[in-house]
Amino acid sequence: MGSLAERNGYDVGLHLLDRQVIGADDRLIGKVDDIELVIDDDGALVPTALLMGLPALLPRFGPRLGGALARAHRLVREAAADQDLPLVVDFDLVEDVSSDVRLSEPGHGLLHRMAHDRAADPRRCRVGDLLGIPVRCPDLPRRSKVLDLRMVGSPDGPGEHRVESLIVGPGRPGALFGYDRRSEPGPLAVAAVVHWLHRHARIVELGEGVEIDHEAGEVRIVAGTSLAPLRG
Numbered sequence: 001m002g003s004l005a006e007r008n009g010y011d012v013g014l015h016l017l018d019r020q021v022i023g024a025d026d027r028l029i030g031k032v033d034d035i036e037l038v039i040d041d042d043g044a045l046v047p048t049a050l051l052m053g054l055p056a057l058l059p060r061f062g063p064r065l066g067g068a069l070a071r072a073h074r075l076v077r078e079a080a081a082d083q084d085l086p087l088v089v090d091f092d093l094v095e096d097v098s099s100d101v102r103l104s105e106p107g108h109g110l111l112h113r114m115a116h117d118r119a120a121d122p123r124r125c126r127v128g129d130l131l132g133i134p135v136r137c138p139d140l141p142r143r144s145k146v147l148d149l150r151m152v153g154s155p156d157g158p159g160e161h162r163v164e165s166l167i168v169g170p171g172r173p174g175a176l177f178g179y180d181r182r183s184e185p186g187p188l189a190v191a192a193v194v195h196w197l198h199r200h201a202r203i204v205e206l207g208e209g210v211e212i213d214h215e216a217g218e219v220r221i222v223a224g225t226s227l228a229p230l231r232g
Contacts, residue, residue, distance in 0.1 A: 009164065010097060012047075012127050013148040020100040021050060021089065023107025029089065030111070032101060033057035035127040036088070037163065039214075044206065045163035047091045047151065050101070051126065052111070056086035060128040085114040091161065125214055135168045137221035141200050144169050146219060150203065166210070166219065167230070169201030202227035 010016075012035060021029040033056035036049040089103070089110050096102040103110065118124065127149060135144040146166055153161030204210055209225035221227075 009150050009152045011148045011167065012151050012163070013131055015097055016050075016101065017127065019097070021052070021103065022100050023103050023105065023110065024095075025106035025108070027107030029103070029107045030087070033086065034060060035091070037125050037127065037130075039123045039125065040162075043212075045125075045149070045212075047161050047163070048124070049091050049114075050089040050094070051086040051114075052089070053087045055084050056126075056128075059126070060131075085116065085119055087111045088114045094161075122214075129214070129217075130166075130212070130219075134218045135166075135221060136218055137168075137225070137227075138223040139225070139227060140168060140202065140221070141170050144200075145171075147171060147201060163206065165203050165205045167201060167203055168219070168221075168227075171201065201230050203230060204228075 016032050016035060019032050021032060023029055030052040032050050033053060034051040035047050036051055037045045038048050040046050093103045093105055093110065094101060095104040130146050130149060132145050135146060137144065146168055148167040149163045150165045150167060151161055152164050204221060204225060204227050206212075209222040211220045213220060
């Protein structure tokens with residue numbers, strides 16, 4: 001897939017979630033179970049950390065199943081009060097994203113437990129909180145949702161990574177399998193089927209006309225906002 005700098009953006013769910021994280025010393029650190037985002041003053045979404053462990057993974061199963069699994073995990077680990085918080089690796093250490101996520105520093109000592117005040121910060125959210133939430137827009141089919149988040153950034157430019165757009169439409173997150181991108185090779189017949197199934201999916205840039213309502217758990221897009229077709 002090449003490094004971040006060689007691509008014009010990459011999709012968070014497709015290219016980051018569930019990838020192994022490797023330190024500069026080739027030490028396996030863990031797996032990306034979620035990504036923490038901070039809501040900037042201008043409304044932009046800026047990635048700040050890779051999240052690892054069951055407290056990061058379980059909520060991705062949805063509010064019902066994920067909530068039940070998270071409660072069970074807390075009961076099992078009730079002797080350790082901080083075990084309901086994920087482990088964190090600073091996103092600025094991400095150097096390359098390919099078949100795995102490579103960091104710029106050796107792996108030993110990079111993981112730390114998320115602090116309670118950080119977890120309670122209303123400016124912070126997770127990619128898992130956004131994938132699959134409803135999208136309200138008169139120009140999109142009913143039951144549209146967030147399918148993925150498209151990010152831009154350079155591995156040697158700390159702090160420059162940011163989510164610039166959302167992939168929205170009917171279907172479910174992850175179902176595109178990368179076939180919306182020319183850089184993802186695959187059987188032409190499969191690509192044709194995926195393109196047809198997601199023919200109503202669109203890319204919308206974050207900014208004016210796009211509101212992410214974290215409390216309501218939905219995205220609202222004003223009628224007439226530019227909705228670009230997926231690249232085939």
